[in-house]
Amino acid sequence: MTKLLRFFSYHQPRRIRVIENTLKSRRTVATLFWARQYRILEWLGAYRSLTRQDYDQTINGLVNDGLLMIDDQLQAKLTEKGASQLKKEESNLYTPSFYDWYWLANTQRIMQRLFLAIQVVSEYSYGQRKYVPLAISYGEMLAVKQWFRQNFRQNIVNELYSDLHRLGSALENEDPRLATDLFNVMIGHNYSGWTVNQASADLNIGLDDVQFLRHDEMLAISAYARNFPGPLQQLFLPLFNESPLNRSAQITFDLYVKGLSIEQIAQQRRLKQNTIKEHLLEAAVLIPNKLNWDALLPADKRVALGKFYQGDPTSWEFNEDKATFYEYRLYQIYQGITDGK
Template sequence: MNSYILRFFSYHQPRRVRVIENLLVNRRTVANLFWGQQYGLLQWLGANRSLTRREYDTTIDELVAQGLLVVDEQQQARLTVAGVQRQEEDRDHQYQPHFLDWYWLANTNQLGQRLLLGMQVVSELAYHNVRYAPVTVGYGHLLAVKQWFARANRDQLAATVYRDLTQLTTGLAGADPRLATVLTDGLVGHDLPAWTNAQLGQQLGMAPADMLVLSHDLLLGVAAYCQHVPGPLHDLLAPLLNEGPLSKSAVQTLNLYQHGHSLTQIAAQRHLKLSTVREHLLEVAILCPAQLDWDQLLPARKRVALVKRYPDPDVTTWHFQSQADDDGAAFFDYRLFQIYQGREAHE
């Protein structure tokens, strides 16, 4: 776990310890999304949803004790010189993901459960076996797989799933042969238990930290395949796939805003607080900036005034200058401008 967490910190940029944790476990606040973007880590959102606070804090303490990380009073951390050296040494043999751009597409924990049970059901069908113990998954996945199985053409299901899996594993192997190995050996078959991550890591000569990254990356690759290729795997997993990076509520707010509704009108129509509507548009600004009319949302006159107040091109150093009798609009403009300037700097 130490090498896994170490990869998310920098020598040149202090990074908030809690933001890294919140990104990995998928706490999608605007602040976490914004700082994740500034750290270049937004694509790791939801990469380790099972990570516990105790496990994370213990790892941070160990990295500090080893002299690899320093944490200040504001809970911002930097790599030490020794930490940079360790990070570079780890990078030489670390697994480098291929599908992180699809970070928003699926909850890989949920996707993995449904895939595992679905493939077990098909394997037992191929052997005409109706007496077996299904793998332990959430009740919702059990119902979903039953419904998928009931709708399928059972005479053709095993053959079509085999063709689907063959096409999928061929594509995965093109990115990294280990992805295809972990997918196939990690499935439950007739009289064939799945290999654990520990066993797979031992077989492939990979550290547990790398197996965490590879497993998440693999399931994002499976999700991307299912989104684009029709077939039984798509039918099984499509209900778990998101349509885009935005939350459903943010999409509704964006649609109303794009149709000319003011923020106040959207709040009244959707029975939301005005602050919630603003948070939705900030989420859009971070994740889907091209869908906003920036000249309308943050006119040039506001940008001119804000650049005088916040002249530093490094937006991570800014501190909000509150104003009297502000109803939240000033902070909304501040964060919007921070996102706008940060995006300009990255481009």
């Protein structure tokens, strides 16, 4: 799986677990921080089905092939051979169009609901009641069932067709491969949908990139459904996030914007102060432009920290004599942003 090479650098050592956790959307402040520093934050959740075993086997294979080198801290860099290989493959790598919406929804859940809903409506349009439904999680199956019950007495077939037609036109204008794959991978009456191998061959992209393309499709559908009323919006609306922050962090952020201190927020929410600080660190990483940095980390504190912590923020080492870890991480994030990283 040489496509993983795109997440590594020849000049910058990168933590292999951060890359794994980013692709699987394991959201810790550390993962979010380093993903931002590595400029791969928008890939959050792009490969949720990736297993630790497959990931480690791939990394070991890249090392054995001389494409990656790993130190004892589990940080990896491209070798000269790896950098050369990546350069050769760059023009053939799938370039996402909608990854800026990485925060909007869990694309696995979107995909499950979408494909079952399409199958149900397709079979319904043919009057078919006896068929094997797509195997998805029980919760998503109930959600689709409820959605269909609410809509089947209306002209659901035509309404869903119109919704998908508008979506398809938008995808076609952005990248025809998105529309082609989406409408060929769907399961319907007497149609089983493309396999990964078929998609790879017909779209002329690597097997590994099919996963990234389909994640892109689901983000595109989510962005569309978020903005346009219709059957798709009804189906997906409960899955959409309000912002890049998780729900608890968003509540904390809203209270912070109102002027409450960390202590006051912790007391009001009955949470530990460290939890509130984690929420604010998440906000600093994900929505830095919405923060009042002079209040969060006053200028005099930044000046004091700047006398000790200099150079590339990714190379710093925490010193508990100079600041709390919360202040250290805030300053590290701040410098990473102001340096254009």
